Amino acid sequence: MPTSPPSASSPTAPLEFASVFARLSPHVKALDACLREQIQAFEPEVREMADYCIDTSGKRIRPALVFLSGWQDDAVSPALVKVAAVIELVHLATLVHDDIMDEAGLRRGRDTAVKSFGPEAAVLLGDALFAHALHLAAQFPTTAVCSAVGESTRRVCAGEIIQTMRRGTTAITREDYYRVIDLKTAELFRVSCHLGSQLGGYDDDFVAAATIYGRQLGIAYQIFDDLADFFGEEGKIGKTLGTDLVSGKLTLPLLELADALKPTERAALMSEITGQAATNMELRLRQLRELDIFDRVNEALESQLRKGERAIGAFAALPAVPRLLSLAEVLRAQVKLLQP
Amino acid sequence: MPTSPPSASSPTAPLEFASVFARLSPHVKALDACLREQIQAFEPEVREMADYCIDTSGKRIRPALVFLSGWQDDAVSPALVKVAAVIELVHLATLVHDDIMDEAGLRRGRDTAVKSFGPEAAVLLGDALFAHALHLAAQFPTTAVCSAVGESTRRVCAGEIIQTMRRGTTAITREDYYRVIDLKTAELFRVSCHLGSQLGGYDDDFVAAATIYGRQLGIAYQIFDDLADFFGEEGKIGKTLGTDLVSGKLTLPLLELADALKPTERAALMSEITGQAATNMELRLRQLRELDIFDRVNEALESQLRKGERAIGAFAALPAVPRLLSLAEVLRAQVKLLQP
Incomplete structure (x- = not known):
């Protein structure tokens, strides 16, 4: 079943993002209610389509970051719910x-919006969702949420643009790689922790620390995702392996592989990236395993994660901190499941 | 020269939108400077692409509405410049x-963003421009601009979605037609007058009147645009005639034509809309002329325009009013140029 979502196919995994959400259950219920409420704001003719896009089956990592970084007690804060909804709508x-x-054609086991409504309507639906997110952000007493979300979204798009323009090119350094994942993935993780801790009433020092944690977790999460593209079991992770190589994206596993290969073999890999040669997936997957690329990439991931943990370590007594740290543990457990 | 912009090909037209801008010259200079400044806010890697999209060669009708509806004296107000930039970026x-x-492939005589950078980057660039517009909107002291612009953009998208989903369908009433143009075109005209008059310091009564005027002008402008699709001279308006018919869009000229035709002829027109029959453009253009469709559509346009003029008529002593009314006159002059 290549299309079933990861959570459905590994129900016995020891630590999953879903496990964090079990503890957040009243918050997630309030978030779902808030998202459902937003559908009413759309023009009647497009409400059904907006409803289809406001999918509540995802992992909701960004809302979890909002809730956990703003955690004070078990009470569900309406401000945190609203900002979590804004960020989830942008996502x-x-x-x-x-x-x-x-x-x-498929996402989370059902037709994508583009498959259901066509590319023209899907472009416009994405725009409408984003516009409504910003309208919702304007319901806060100050412009802080609008400003942060507007800026973050621009940065996410910039990261995606840079990645798109680089597809099929090989002159990519680790610095280039980190720059793109910092923008395209870590930015929304970062702003989730920033706004969450701020609206949770924490002081500037902790807000700054939580913001660093969010960013580092986002970078680590994208490295995990890039690792899963080569090291997942196809049945388990619910997708085809090696799509990044096929689409010409030089991610960290491939950068590490290039470094570990002899010059002639490395040149062959590069012509697969540029599309000059057909991808020899079987060979590449074997090389990735034989040259211990998993461990090298995992080290890089760990180093990012530890930077984040150090940033909030000094605030261990705050109720938000052990909860935030639990997300890093979940990520580690997920990485471990990929280990060859 | 089918690709040259209208203003370049009819330099001697008596009243053009450009003529309004000659009077707004310091405002437009300030707007251009503000838009150029925004490019610096984009990530360095995408700045050149953002620069390409922030085209300053358009008619700038929406910024003109902001400036004219907020007009108090000749001074250029920074708040009006900023809100004009926000709305122009969304546009x-x-x-x-x-x-x-x-x-x-071409807009305003040069390659479109999608032609230059490909569809993937163009989707993301549009997103980034919109995200930055909202970030800029958050620089006002209150959330009012963010809220209004976020909501208006959602409505513009909803209008475009409804239009897209209806393409090639024939069960469309005048009410349906007006609903779509109200959303897709009149909404940004409306919010331009709303925010312009409000930031210009006018009282609630005039803000409400100016908002109606903006909306009515927007509806009339779209009717003009739909008329130009059939009645322009190809050389003069710089585009092919009849694209709405070819793409299955039942605009007001076609709705009027359908009413004026005998049942069998009307059925033939409808099968051209659905794509079941090939478009007989020569016949349709002749029928549009012979059955006086121009006059009928122009009457509908006039009726919309007059509603707007009546709304602000009671405020004739305010400095904004004669200036706003001049835009209606420019539109009338443009419509006259189309008359067969």
Whole structure:
């Protein structure tokens, strides 16, 4: 079943993002209610389509970051729910647009918006979702949420643009790689922790620390995702392996592989990236395993994660901190499941 | 020269939108400077692409509405310049996305963003422009601008979605037609007058009146645009005639034509809309002329325009009013140029 979502196919995994959400259950219920409420704001003729896009089946990592970084007690704060909804709507809008570009037909086990409504309507639906997110952000007493979300979204798009323009090119350094994942993935993680801790009433020192943690977790999460593209079991992670290589994206596993290969073999890999040669996936997957690329990439991931943990370590007594740290543990457990 | 912009090909037209801008010259200079400044806010890697999209060669009707509806004296107000820039950025973002959907290669005499950078980057660039517009909107002391612009953009997208989903369908009433143009075109005209008059310091009564005027002018402007699709001289308006019919869009001229035709002829027109029959453009253009469709549509346009003029008529002593009314006169002059 290549299309079933990861959570459905590994129900016995020891630590999953879903496990964090079990503890957040009343918050997630309030978030779902808030997202459902937003559908009413859309023009009647497009409500059904907006409803389709406001999918509540995702992992909701960004809302979890908002809730956990703003955690004070078990009470569900309406401000945190609203900002979590704003960020999730922005994320859903980017998914709608991503699926158009990737010509993806399925996401989370059902037809994508582009498959259901066509590319024209999907571009506009993504725009409408994003516009509504910003309208919702304007319901806060100050412009802080609008400003932060507007800026973050621009940065996410910039990261995606840079990645798109670089596809099939090989002059990519680790610095280039980190720059792109910092923008395209870590930015929304970062702003989730920033706004969460701020609206949770924490002081500037902790807000700054939580913001660093969010960013580092986002970078580590993207490295995990890039690792899963080569090291997942196809049945378990619910997708085809090696799509990044096929689409000409030089991610960290491939950068590490290039370094570990002899010059002639490395040149062959590069012509697969540029599309001059057909991808020899079987060979590349074997090389990735034989040259211990998993461990090298995992080290890089760990180093990013530890930077984040150090940033909030000094605030261990705050109720938000052990909860935030639990997300890093979940990520580690997920990485471990990929280990060859 | 089918690709040259209208203003370049009819330099001697008596009243053009450009003539309004001659009087607004210091404001437009300040707007251009503000838009150029925004490019610096984009990530260095995408700045050149953002620069390309922030095209300053358009008619700038929406900024003109902001300036004219907020007019108090000749001074250039920084708040009006900033809100004009926000609305123009949203408009430019929608153009970038429109050109992807229309597979347009040229706009204003040069390659579109989608032609220059590909559809993937163009989707993301439109998103980034829109995100930055909202970030800029958050620089006002209150959330009012963010809220209004976020909501208006959602409505513009909803209008475009409804239009897209209806393409090639024939069960469309005048009410349906007006609903779509109210959303897709009149909404940004409306919010331009709303925010312009409000930031210009006018009282609630005039703000409400100016908002109605903006909306009515927007509806009339779209009717003009739909008329120009059939009645322009190809050389003069710089585009092919009849594209709405070819793409299955039942605009007001076609609705009027359908009413004026005998049942069998009307059925033939409808099968051209649905794509079941090939378009007989020569016949349709002749029928549009012979059955006086221009006059009928122009009457509908006039009726919309007069509603707007009546709304602000009671405020004739305010400095904004004669200036706003001049835009209606420019539109009338433009419509007259189309008369067969």
